[in-house]
Amino acid sequence: MKAVVESTDDALLGEQLLAEAIAIHEEDREMCHSIGRNGAPLLTGKQGVLTHCNAGGLATSTWGTALAPIYHLHQQGESLNVYADETRPLLQGGRLTAWELSQAGVSVTVLTDSMAGSLLRSGKVGAVIVGADRIAANGDAANKIGTYPLSVLARHHDVPFYVAAPSSTFDLELASGDLIPIEERARDEIACPNGVKIVPDDAKVMNPAFDVTPADLITAIITERGVVMQPNRQKLAEHLGASS
Amino acid sequence: MKAVVESTDDALLGEQLLAEAIAIHEEDREMCHSIGRNGAPLLTGKQGVLTHCNAGGLATSTWGTALAPIYHLHQQGESLNVYADETRPLLQGGRLTAWELSQAGVSVTVLTDSMAGSLLRSGKVGAVIVGADRIAANGDAANKIGTYPLSVLARHHDVPFYVAAPSSTFDLELASGDLIPIEERARDEIACPNGVKIVPDDAKVMNPAFDVTPADLITAIITERGVVMQPNRQKLAEHLGASS
Numbered sequence: 098m099k100a101v102v103e104s105t106d107d108a109l110l111g112e113q114l115l116a117e118a119i120a121i122h123e124e125d126r127e128m129c130h131s132i133g134r135n136g137a138p139l140l141t142g143k144q145g146v147l148t149h150c151n152a153g154g155l156a157t158s159t160w161g162t163a164l165a166p167i168y169h170l171h172q173q174g175e176s177l178n179v180y181a182d183e184t185r186p187l188l189q190g191g192r193l194t195a196w197e198l199s200q201a202g203v204s205v206t207v208l209t210d211s212m213a214g215s216l217l218r219s220g221k222v223g224a225v226i227v228g229a230d231r232i233a234a235n236g237d238a239a240n241k242i243g244t245y246p247l248s249v250l251a252r253h254h255d256v257p258f259y260v261a262a263p264s265s266t267f268d269l270e271l272a273s274g275d276l277i278p279i280e281e282r283a284r285d286e287i288a289c290p291n292g293v294k295i296v297p298d299d300a301k302v303m304n305p306a307f308d309v310t311p312a313d314l315i316t317a318i319i320t321e322r323g324v325v326m327q328p329n330r331q332k333l334a335e336h337l338g339a340s341s
Numbered sequence: 342m343k344a345v346v347e348s349t350d351d352a353l354l355g356e357q358l359l360a361e362a363i364a365i366h367e368e369d370r371e372m373c374h375s376i377g378r379n380g381a382p383l384l385t386g387k388q389g390v391l392t393h394c395n396a397g398g399l400a401t402s403t404w405g406t407a408l409a410p411i412y413h414l415h416q417q418g419e420s421l422n423v424y425a426d427e428t429r430p431l432l433q434g435g436r437l438t439a440w441e442l443s444q445a446g447v448s449v450t451v452l453t454d455s456m457a458g459s460l461l462r463s464g465k466v467g468a469v470i471v472g473a474d475r476i477a478a479n480g481d482a483a484n485k486i487g488t489y490p491l492s493v494l495a496r497h498h499d500v501p502f503y504v505a506a507p508s509s510t511f512d513l514e515l516a517s518g519d520l521i522p523i524e525e526r527a528r529d530e531i532a533c534p535n536g537v538k539i540v541p542d543d544a545k546v547m548n549p550a551f552d553v554t555p556a557d558l559i560t561a562i563i564t565e566r567g568v569v570m571q572p573n574r575q576k577l578a579e580h581l582g583a584s585s
Contacts, residue, residue: 181544183531185429185453191531191539199543206545207531209429211454211487215552218489243455245462249497250490287427287435287451291535295435299443300425301450308459 125158128263129165131321136166136226136261137173139317139324143223145178147213150241151193152228152261162261163228164198166319171203179205180222182213184241186286186304210243217254225251229262236312236328237274238262242305248314257316264320264337274309282306369402372507373409375565380410380470380505381417383561383568387467389422391457394485395437396472396505406505407472408442410563415447423449424466426457428485430530430548454487461498469495473506473562480556480572481518482506486549492558501560508564508581518553526550 105113140146146167153161153168160168167177179198183191191207198205208216216222225247229238238244238260251258271277282304288296296302318328325336349357384390390411397405397412404412411421423442427435435451442449452460460466469491473482482488482504495502515521526548532540540546562572569580 180547182455183429183539185427185455188534188539195544196541199541204545206547207540208547209454209486209531211426211429211490212547212549212552214490214493215486215549216547218552242453242459246455246458246490246494249458249494253493253497287453290432291537293535295427295432296451297440297443300439301448303424303450303452303456303460305456305459308456308462 122158128321129158129160129162130169132162132261132263132319133160133165133169135321135324136259136319137169139257139259139319140166140170140177140224140226141175143177145180145222147180147182147216147222147225147247148194149182149190149210149227149244149247150184151189153194153197155193155197156228161228162263163226164194165261166226167198167203168201171201176204178221179203180216181205181207182210182243182247183207184243185210186290189241213247214250217250217256222256224257224259226259226261229260229266230307231271231277232260232262232267232318233271233274233277234267234269234333235273235330236315236318236333237277238310238312238315238318239274239277239279239307240310242308245308245310248310252314258314259317259319260310260315261319264322267333267337269337274311277307277309279308280306366402372565373402373404373406374413376406376505376507376563377404377409377413379565379568380503380563381413383501383503383563384410384414384421384468384470385419387421389424389466391424391426391460391466391469391491392438393426393434393454393471393488393491394428395433397438397441399437399441400472405472406507407470408438409505410470411442411447412445415445420448422465423447424460425449425451426454426487426491427451428487429454430534433485457491458494461494461500466500468501468503470503470505473504473510474551475515475521476504476506476511476562477515477518477521478511478513478577479517479574480559480562480577481521482554482556482559482562483518483521483523483551484554486552489552489554492554496558502558503561503563504554504559505563508566511577511581513581518555521551521553523552524550
């Protein structure tokens with residue numbers, strides 16, 4: 098966009114910016130479809146799939162990232178039961194993921210984040226799939242708070258844990274996830290959910306927006322370029338270098 | 342109480358029932374103090390302790406069960422940082438545990454249930470302690486939904502996981518926790534937190550009130566009689582038979 102602004106006559110600027118925006122949107126849409134195609138074989142035949150937060154069409158274009166393989170399979174006539182963590186504090190799962198999946202005709206069940214453990218123990222979930230906000234060079238992935246415990250629970254129950262994200266999510270300057278800064282958000286998101294005060298003033302709160310899932314708990318990372326099983330620094334360098 | 346009603350003249354009934362109620366309260370108070378004394382050595386010297394739901398003085402008498410060792414240590418001048426899961430859907434941790442601990446002058450920090458994973462990973466928590474609603478003969482323990490995943494996370498991080506409950510919590514008729522019935526509660530606790538509708542009507546919800554933690558993830562069960570390390574059927578039968 099900046100390049101367009103700097104290289105275009107003022108008279109044509111509006112038109113050129115619109116064309117560039119449409120091209121970016123189209124590229125993003127194609128990227129999401131590719132993630133969907135690449136991830137679909139990992140979810141096919143699973144009875145239930147658990148996801149966290151919103152990594153669907155409301156977060157990116159059309160199909161999103163973590164939800165893209167689900168939409169892909171749905172389009173092919175394969176039906177999955179999707180379980181969506183509500184994702185406290187901001188409830189993106191209960192509000193957004195549940196809305197967009199049910200709009201698309203995909204079966205979706207909302208649960209509190211604290212129910213994922215017994216859900217996994219029940220055997221109803223054959224895979225966990227989430228998005229990522231930032232992935233370090235070694236494959237450690239930062240995502241919405243509550244993602245990391247799902248990776249531990251998935252491993253405990255021998256359920257695969259997948260991260261789906263465009264290759265632009267990788268920050269190869271960061272050697273590991275410990276270097277990813279974690280935003281601390283406002284007290285009231287915890288103390289006053291939906292504007293109703295529940296936590297007394299004398300109590301402290303913590304409110305980190307993200308957590309980091311170490312690469313060794315990630316079964317595979319799915320990008321628009323393909324799938325990296327048991328991701329590590331070397332495999333990811335090859336994957337990202339391959340067609341850049 | 343029933344025995345008092347059946348064996349007492351109508352004229353004296355009120356007085357006798359009051360005396361019996363006071364005796365029950367006193368017995369419960371003493372039981373909680375004993376749990377506190379028995380559990381305190383397990384928590385002493387820990388920097389931080391994580392708990393879930395409310396198993397304090399608002400749930401039983403005076404000190405509660407899971408919070409009793411914390412109150413005991415606080416009374417001895419030992420300060421702990423208590424981390425209280427908010428405990429969706431009904432927020433007993435954010436509303437009740439945070440209130441009673443801060444009233445007592447104990448440092449307490451509220452977090453969403455989804456933050457417990459990264460908190461444990463941070464090394465700030467030296468023990469997890471929870472109550473129980475029902476414990477089977479083999480030591481499997483039912484407690485508020487969200488307890489089970491904490492036991493998995495505690496094991497993953499090599500942090501001890503303690504269950505504190507009076508011996509009356511044991512149901513020796515139940516061979517294992519799989520036989521404990523789990524109440525399914527109303528949709529609106531998930532779909533309309535604090536009366537604000539967030540989940541669309543087309544989406545399903547699940548709302549189990551409890552989950553079951555298997556005995557092999559429990560480091561110790563603390564009762565008013567003492568402590569059972571690595572609980573199993575035989576140790577518990579001895580513990581419960583010992584002074585009955």
